[in-house]
């Protein structure tokens with residue numbers, strides 16, 4: 106298990122220019138697909154128009170599929186410390202279902218993101234699915250642990266839903282609380298314009314192999 110995970114942490118040595126080129130190529134594709142996901146939910150086009158649109162989508166699938174990778178994207182590093190988790194379900198640059206865009210980090214270690222959650226993230230009518238809130242919190246709390254120098258796997262995530270979270274603009278933030286051995290304790294929340302909707306505490310545990318990897322980096326790798 107540990108070995109198979111390590112195989113997905115790849116130092117691929119791509120130049121910064123090549124990473125920027127890939128971002129410029131694939132980022133807009135992800136954005137287009139994200140809009141398509143929402144259109145699949147919201148379109149009122151009739152059966153003929155849907156059939157016509159599907160022909161175009163089939164053509165796009167053929168072009169995109171003729172040269173492709175197999176399997177998960179994994180986590181990829183280069184020499185200047187940039188890392189790409191572009192398949193990540195919460196924040197991956199090339200993952201059209203990932204709701205988190207840009208991640209911010211303050212000098213005091215607070216990590217946060219402002220996110221727009223559209224109708225594809227619905228749970229209770231008009232409101233954010235509780236599992237989506239947990240997804241956001243798992244990611245942001247994990248990132249707060251990692252960016253403070255204590256990367257780990259989620260061991261325990263405790264989530265308290267204090268009030269419903271309306272679809273639309275939400276703010277998610279997290280901060281490292283304390284570290285005990287290989288365990289990082291992180292707290293955070295999801296808020297709407299009126300205040301906190303969901304709060305969480307996470308325990309992120311660095312497996313021994315991850316501690317060894319972490320210590321091989323001169324600086325904490327920065328996500329794309």
Ligand SMILES: CCCCC/C=C\C/C=C\C/C=C\C/C=C\CCCC(=O)SCCNC(=O)CCNC(=O)[C@H](O)C(C)(C)COP(=O)(O)OP(=O)(O)OC[C@H]1O[C@@H](n2cnc3c(N)ncnc32)[C@H](O)[C@@H]1OP(=O)(O)O
Pocket residue numbers: 114180243244247248251256257258259260261286287288308310311312313315318319322326
């Ligand atoms: C390789 C690159 C690293 C370099 C750094 C740079 C970048 C890093 C990149 C990525 C970083 C990784 C993650 C990214 C962040 C967020 C993404 C979202 C997060 C996830 O989506 S992640 C998926 C869900 N997650 C899992 O899939 C975990 C499955 N599980 C396991 O992999 C193990 O289970 C593990 C590792 C959790 C523990 O395994 P272990 O063998 O190390 O633990 P062990 O028994 O030695 O216990 C040691 C101490 O932790 C306590 N303890 C044990 N288990 C606990 C638990 N569950 N809750 C609370 N406390 C627990 C014990 O009580 C003891 O405490 P004490 O020391 O006080 O006695």
